[in-house]
Amino acid sequence: MKVGFVGAGRMGAPMVHRLAEAGHDVRALGRTDEKRSAIADLGATPVREIADVAAGADVVVVCVFTDDQVADLCLNGDLVERMTPGATLVVHTTGSPDTARAIASRFPAVDVVDAPVSGGPHDIAAGHVTLFVGGSEDAVGRVGPVLGAYGDPVLHAGTTGAGQLVKLLNNTMFAAQIGLVAEAVRLAARLGMDETPLLEALVHGSAGSRALDLIASAGSAHAFISAVGEFIGKDVAVVRRTVAELGGDLGVLDALVDAGAAR
Structure with a gap:
């Protein structure tokens, strides 16, 4: 063609x-x-x-x-x-x-x-x-x-438009999963546990996810967020604007997305 x-x-x-x-x-x-x-x-x-x-x-x-x-x-x-x-x-x-x-x-x-x-x-x-x-x-x-x-x-x-909706929701969920891991890392630190052994263990448990695998491979939540934050942030901004234009909001996903961005 x-x-x-x-x-x-x-x-x-x-x-x-x-x-x-x-x-x-x-x-x-x-x-x-x-x-x-x-x-x-x-x-x-x-x-x-x-x-x-x-x-x-x-x-x-x-x-x-x-x-x-x-x-x-x-x-x-x-x-x-x-x-x-x-x-x-x-x-x-x-x-x-x-x-x-x-x-x-x-x-x-x-x-x-x-x-x-x-x-x-x-x-x-x-x-x-x-x-x-x-x-x-x-x-x-x-x-x-x-x-x-x-x-x-x-x-x-x-x-037309359905592919964009799926992608935006996919990336919002991915950002929320990153936020969950970042919150778990913060909690571990408050409890006196290092991040590296935590991540190495969690990837083998029921908390496992693709986001967790990628964060563990990067070595830390901070390293991973630093690498992908610009791209994920761009997509989350679009989905927030799109949902707002449709009269909705991200609900509890909003706080989780912010948790990852704040790492």
Whole structure:
């Protein structure tokens, strides 16, 4: 397939490489000579302009850092309006489901699939990053060869925006689990126990979780939170705003999320 790509950075670069290795014709945006050289090394064709990303592409993939950047590209910019009618836009950036829905509403000639990622660059490079996907059955089916180049499992959660909702709730629960571990570490310290043996023991007990495994591997709650805090904090801010816009709140999850952030 002909694939246009915006955002060949930390997460996007291994996606571009996997797509090129799978035989797709990939054109990726590079704003600088250094970036264009890196894109060529990934096996893709570097292009300088948004118009060149969109022109003739069957699928355009966006993998930028923030929801505001997605809006700038797709709602305030001309990326989507330059896409061929019948093409599909895939948004990997974690953000508000309303952004994906707004793009779909404004550009009915283009199918919009939101497919936020759960995992890291190493998972993408290995071809088994988790994708939570929202979009019509037809659109998701058409982009299957693209998403399948690096995603496994590819989980279709519902209509456009559903992938974002699943990802935001997933990350909120993950942040809350980090908060639980951080609180347990604080309690252990008050009781006179060191963190290292506590973590080494808990991973083998019924308190075990993926968050606990990752914290134990990092060596401490502080080390892990320092490494992932920016990314988790960004997603939690989006989910708080989204839930507030819908007239709700995070309930008891709110305090647990804050407990992890305060470590």
